[in-house]
Amino acid sequence: MALRTACAAALRTGTDLGVNNARTFVSTAFLCRRIRPLGPMPNEDIDVENLESLDKYRSYTRYLKQAVEDRNKPVWWKTYRSYVENADPEHGTERVDIGLPYCRPCRTKEVKERKQVVKDNKKNVELERAARLRTYKISLDRVQESWEKTSGPFHVKTLADHYGVFTDLFPLAYFLPQVSLHIHYSQESSGQVHYGNRLTPTQAASVPQISFDAEEGSLWTLLLTCPDEHLLDNESEYIHWLVGNIPGGAVQAGEELCHYLPPFPARGTGFHRYIYVLFKQEGPINFQEDVRSSPCHSLVDRTFKTVDFYRKHQDNMTPAGLSFFQCQWDESVSNTFHHTLDMREPVFEFIRPPVYHPPQVKFPHGQPLRYLDRYRDGKEHTYGIY
Secondary structure, eight states: HHHHHHHHHHHHHOOOOOSHHHHHHHHHHHHHHHHSSSOTTTTTTTTTOOOOGGGGOOOOHHHHHHHHHHHSOOSSSSOOOHHHHHHHHTTTTTEEEEEEOOOOOOOOHHHHHHHHHHHHHHHHHHHHHHHHHHHHOOOHHHHHHHHHHHHHHHHHHHHHHHTTTHHHHHTTTEEEOOOOOOOESSSSGGGGEEEEEEEOOTTTTTTTTTOOOOOTTOEEEEEEETTTTSSSTTTTTEEEEEEEEEEEEEEGSEEEEOOOOOOOOOBOOOOOEEEEEEESSSSSOGGGGOOOOOOOOTTTTTEOHHHHHHHTTTTTTEEEEEEEEOOOOHHHHIIIIIIISOOOBBBBBBBOOOOOEEEEEOSSOOOOGGGGGGGSSSSSSOOOOO
């Protein structure tokens, strides 16, 4: 069956390869039965009924040598790997690291510090007593701080790959987010931005509080963009916020290039990703070409591409921090479309109206016994129980 499928794939044309239905497989299999193959099929010289007569390899070295010779032999059939490489030349291409250089800490030093901490804990009588009585409490802030300094950046990078952040914002590139972003839309924990958590457009309606660790005298650029929101071009984004030349960690003191716009995921389009990217600048940058009018309520002016913005300033800035959340439609989106953007709200789903029931009559005539179920309180119907 595998050989027949391989032969059928070789006989298909370029347009047929993009079709995946039963008719295609049936027709190619039928052609394979009627037309002779273009050349010898792989392993057709093996007598499957008498496998004992085959020469044994008897060693891995001999097997490897024969396998390498067979692999280098020119063959007439097409493999799936060669088809994928021809269809998508960028398939399997190694991505480029565009982030800050990562300095891995000394493993010997880490082990020595860990052993010293264990030794000090064993000498602590109060700690031993609290652990034995199960009253010892671990500070979650210390755990969070330790995670951010050790394995946190690698976990965030894995999550960004899972959500397709690098694929949509930086094609064929990635970076290790070594600077932790702390973004709060409210004082409650539910209003904090993590790495893919869900927030409502109502929660993200106003400018958040942002903090991050920055050296004195350093300059930063903060970007908020959405790759899923554009109404006309799937390859473009809408920029929601852009602040450049941020001194230290004071976002409010930076140069606001595009004022904050709340998320507006259209109804029926599901969850959208809203991504914060923090760039570290080498020095002051002239952002005159990136400034939007204030206030900017035009979606044409807010059309944006992160990769183009980065390529323009890649000599002066490096991505260093990342954080993102997801949003879907709620009632505040309608207000954003109507009053902020001054446009009709697009809707991509059919909202079925509720079932209409005429006013209830006291003495229904010619109605079934389940007539009263239409007017019962509650969602569950009790048909036939009166």
